[in-house]
Amino acid sequence: MTLQSLKAALLSLAFLGLFLCIWHAATLPKAESQAPSDEYAKLLGKGAKKSDGFPSLGQMGEVALGHLRDPAYDRGPNDKGIAIQLGHSLARVGAGYLLAILFAVPLGFLIGMSPLLHQALNPFIQVLKPISPLAWMPLALYTIKDSSISGVFVIFICSVWPMLINTAFGVAAVRRDWLAVAKTLEVKPLRKAFAVILPAAAPTILTGMRISIGIAWLVIVAAEMLVGGTGIGYFVWNEWNNLNLTNVIFAILVIGIMGMLLDFAIGRLQKAVTYVE
Amino acid sequence: MSFLQIQGLARRYGPATVFEGVNFSMERGEFVCIIGHSGCGKTTILNILAGLDVASEGVVVMDNREVAGPSLDRGVVFQGHALMPWLSAMSNIAFAVKSRWPDWNRIQVQTHCQKFLDLVGLTGAEHKKPAQLSGGMKQRVGIARAFAIQPKMLLLDEPFGALDALTRGTIQDELLRICAATHQTVFMITHDVDEAILLADKVLLMSNGPNACIAEAVENTLAKPRDRHSIHHDPQYYRIRNHLVDFLVNRSRLYQSGKAVRPERPPVVRPGSDDAAPPPTPVAKVVNLRH
Numbered sequence: 089m090t091l092q093s094l095k096a097a098l099l100s101l102a103f104l105g106l107f108l109c110i111w112h113a114a115t116l117p118k119a120e121s122q123a124p125s126d127e128y129a130k131l132l133g134k135g136a137k138k139s140d141g142f143p144s145l146g147q148m149g150e151v152a153l154g155h156l157r158d159p160a161y162d163r164g165p166n167d168k169g170i171a172i173q174l175g176h177s178l179a180r181v182g183a184g185y186l187l188a189i190l191f192a193v194p195l196g197f198l199i200g201m202s203p204l205l206h207q208a209l210n211p212f213i214q215v216l217k218p219i220s221p222l223a224w225m226p227l228a229l230y231t232i233k234d235s236s237i238s239g240v241f242v243i244f245i246c247s248v249w250p251m252l253i254n255t256a257f258g259v260a261a262v263r264r265d266w267l268a269v270a271k272t273l274e275v276k277p278l279r280k281a282f283a284v285i286l287p288a289a290a291p292t293i294l295t296g297m298r299i300s301i302g303i304a305w306l307v308i309v310a311a312e313m314l315v316g317g318t319g320i321g322y323f324v325w326n327e328w329n330n331l332n333l334t335n336v337i338f339a340i341l342v343i344g345i346m347g348m349l350l351d352f353a354i355g356r357l358q359k360a361v362t363y364v365e
Numbered sequence: 366m367s368f369l370q371i372q373g374l375a376r377r378y379g380p381a382t383v384f385e386g387v388n389f390s391m392e393r394g395e396f397v398c399i400i401g402h403s404g405c406g407k408t409t410i411l412n413i414l415a416g417l418d419v420a421s422e423g424v425v426v427m428d429n430r431e432v433a434g435p436s437l438d439r440g441v442v443f444q445g446h447a448l449m450p451w452l453s454a455m456s457n458i459a460f461a462v463k464s465r466w467p468d469w470n471r472i473q474v475q476t477h478c479q480k481f482l483d484l485v486g487l488t489g490a491e492h493k494k495p496a497q498l499s500g501g502m503k504q505r506v507g508i509a510r511a512f513a514i515q516p517k518m519l520l521l522d523e524p525f526g527a528l529d530a531l532t533r534g535t536i537q538d539e540l541l542r543i544c545a546a547t548h549q550t551v552f553m554i555t556h557d558v559d560e561a562i563l564l565a566d567k568v569l570l571m572s573n574g575p576n577a578c579i580a581e582a583v584e585n586t587l588a589k590p591r592d593r594h595s596i597h598h599d600p601q602y603y604r605i606r607n608h609l610v611d612f613l614v615n616r617s618r619l620y621q622s623g624k625a626v627r628p629e630r631p632p633v634v635r636p637g638s639d640d641a642a643p644p645p646t647p648v649a650k651v652v653n654l655r656h
Contacts, residue, residue, distance in 0.1 A: 265447035268417055272435045273464035273514070283460065287451045363451040364496035 176318040184243025192251035200259025221246035235315035247300035254296025258289030290361035374423035384577040401571030440511035501532035521553035572620035586637035601637035608636035
């Protein structure tokens with residue numbers, strides 16, 4: 089580790105400490121006016137443990153430990169462990185994202201190879217791309233008639249555009265020299281696609297995939313809030329309805345860490361296919 | 366019948382003619398260099414020979430077959446090496462070898478690639494990526510790749526243009542050695558007069574474009590094998606060199622305006638040998654007077 093990264097790590101820890109201090113200070117129990125009697129306090133509802141209000145650090149830690157100790161419990165439709173909820177979200181993102189790859193990469197390949205196709209399809213792409221993926225939800229619910237699959241569809245539709253556009257761009261930008269080499273060596277079209285164009289365009293394609301996974305993870309939370317049932321987004325909304333901010337904050341943290349891990353994974357993949365010219 | 370025959374070749378882009386009426390032939394095992402100023406269409410001729418470009422008029426016949434489209438019979442060394450940066454030096458050559466002999470197994474391919482890597486002096490750099498190689502080494506891989514498919518003819522598009530003088534010299538020597546050993550037929554574009562005299566059996570001189578033509582075929586009468594360090598002691602050397610430079614400086618622009626006659630077939634001249642006709646200096650003198 090270099091000196092700078094050591095310093096950076098220390099500074100990060102300091103920022104975290106500062107943040108936690110502010111949190112702690114902000115949630116210190118207020119000095120409550122002494123109630124005349126226990127019975128009177130109970131009448132006012134003051135003696136009971138309050139479930140609302142911003143949690144203190146201690147409460148936060150307690151809840152987090154509780155979730156981590158038993159992440160996969162299942163006590164009916166409205167009370168499932170955080171791991172199960174996360175699993176549902178990941179499964180939806182995985183399915184939608186995979187479908188998007190299967191659709192966008194081959195189509196992007198064709199668009200990249202054929203300027204005619206590019207010109208013909210470009211208006212559609214330009215119109216469809218800026219539509220918020222959630223705007224598709226009613227249409228998806230109506231046609232698919234299944235809330236979970238509609239979620240998958242929404243992930244598909246939001247992941248498809250960056251991949252499609254980047255694949256088309258990457259394929260169209262393959263150096264003429266490499267194609268000329270393939271031509272003079274009488275390389276068959278399929279081999280040319282897989283041995284020349286694909287590795288040449290891979291870094292650009294992976295960039296698109298990395299953007300897509302980020303968007304997909306953003307969208308899944310909102311989509312699950314909308315359709316309900318299962319998933320980390322539904323969990324957040326459900327806990328909000330329970331007025332359990334501690335659980336909401338914990339879920340937010342989990343969403344952030346999972347998103348980071350997903351980005352990291354695709355980032356590793358991207359690094360593996362990147363070449364130096 | 367010559368190994369390679371080019372008849373009435375022309376390339377036009379709309380109304381603009383790059384070159385026309387290009388006729389020449391090459392024998393098997395011959396090393397031909399083509400020299401001319403930028404924009405005269407040298408690379409276009411090479412691309413037509415490679416099958417990467419299509420002529421507007423005329424035919425190219427190689428080994429009694431018309432050239433139509435790219436073929437493994439013609440290996441190309443590109444100006445900018447054109448190596449695939451995600452493949453190692455070995456894999457770049459293997460890519461070509463597998464295209465030539467798809468039925469070969471891994472060991473056959475590897476042995477063959479190694480042979481050609483050794484030939485260009487890249488033993489030990491097999492697994493390096495192009496980005497880890499110097500400019501000269503990259504171009505060596507490009508040359509090895511072209512030789513490895515054992516084409517009937519090799520096409521070199523200014524292969525040493527981007528190299529420094531020292532590296533250029535070493536690789537020229539290597540190319541000379543490999544060509545002598547394999548009797549390879551080579552067509553090469555160059556801007557370097559000395560390079561042409563060192564390597565070529567015949568130097569084609571191209572007039573300026575547009576409407577370029579091949580003005581002369583200079584036969585290199587210097588004895589082989591030629592050595593880069595002693596070649597300039599030969600009295601023929603400067604006679605040939607002066608002839609080439611004189612063409613490039615004075616005569617190459619006369620063919621457009623009709624001050625020099627476009628030949629049907631490029632006349633063969635031998636400025637190196639004693640009994641050669643002197644270069645057509647009168648024309649050049651006319652030009653000098655006008656300045």
